[in-house]
Amino acid sequence: MPVSAIYLREGMKKLKRMLIHAYTKFNLGDDLFVKLLCERYPDTHFVLPARSEYKQCFASLSNLTLYPIESIWVRGIRKVLKKLKLGSIDIQKVLLKRLARRCDGVVQIGGSVFMQGARWKEDYAWKLDVFDSRKPYFVLGANFGPYKDDTFYVRHRELFSTYTDICFRDRYSYDLFKDLGNVRLAPDIIFQHAKPDNPRNGKYVVISVIKPSDRESLKDFDAMYYNKIKEIAVAFAEEGYGVKLMSFCEYEGDEEAVKAIHSLIPQVYADRVNMYFYKTNLEEAVGLLASSGMIVATRFHAMILGWVFGKPVFPIAYSEKTTNVMNDAGFTGAYADLKAMDSLDPEEVVRSLNTNTLNVSVLARQAERHFEKLDNYLGKNNNAKEASAALNPGVFARRGHES
Incomplete structure (x- = not known):
């Protein structure tokens, strides 16, 4: 629905304008977070700082405005500043800071958004500088870590104490x-994803893969992992199944x-094993x-979506975030x-x-609790409290594996 139509429907009531702080590297899971939020x-009028290519990804979201962080004019300003020997000015940060001031609040939505990397202090300082601490700040769907030292934890504890709401997964x-x-x-926000109207079980298996060495803790595992995935693909091919090797995120090495x-696939099975790039x-x-x-899910959200769609899922856990959620579920x-x-x-x-x-029907209802506080702020009537009223706060339903 166009924004103008929303104004008319609400009797000229001013729409809230919310800035989305998300991981915008064309990662399937993170892109679904943004889509579910806007839907x-x-x-509510959402603004997402992201590359212009995201217009294709979110074309159906009429309440989302993309703020192109790498547009021609931004690159032009950067060149001018460099010529004036003002290259130390981070024009992107300046523009984002202005954008944040024009919004009514921030929704940070994502999964592994609080990991300790080599530049975490710079990233921490950047966030303090860009976002207005006087405005509401919501964190939805995240997990914390992995982290290596207490300083990272203590600093984020200080930061989190200033936020409006944080709902971990x-x-x-x-x-x-x-x-x-x-x-x-x-539970993870993607448990909220709708099931297909007419589900079917094709005679093929999706294997979501990663590039292990793209992660510091898995530097030496590429060859072993690739060879084992090849063996798994061949095993399914021998059983008469097609196999789709799936990339969730080119930027992180999946492709x-x-x-x-x-x-590595032997030629005799080549016609059964195909590649798919998101x-x-x-x-x-x-x-x-x-x-x-x-x-077969190495990607975390391949596992979640598989459960939501009622598929048999074989998880390959590459970090504790996977095993933590498996245990919680x-x-x-x-x-x-x-x-x-x-x-x-x-x-x-x-x-x-x-x-x-x-069976994730209970988890799907509980996942709606991520939005309780944001619902209140944006004036949305919701059933999230009803969905969890019979459960202890913060406790997941325990549902066993079913055959």
């Missing part, structure tokens, strides 16, 4: 900060990993997962730890076709 609040993160009073817990694994077509990518017969099916999967029998993965589903 939940059609009467895993108990580990929640327990670190639950005494602050503004911290809550709910490179898909190509490397595909090059770029900007969210609906197409989600549809591929929703119509599959099974999902009560998943008791077979899975692999990426670092130890050299000994994994591919036939164990194939057998999971018949065992590794999970």
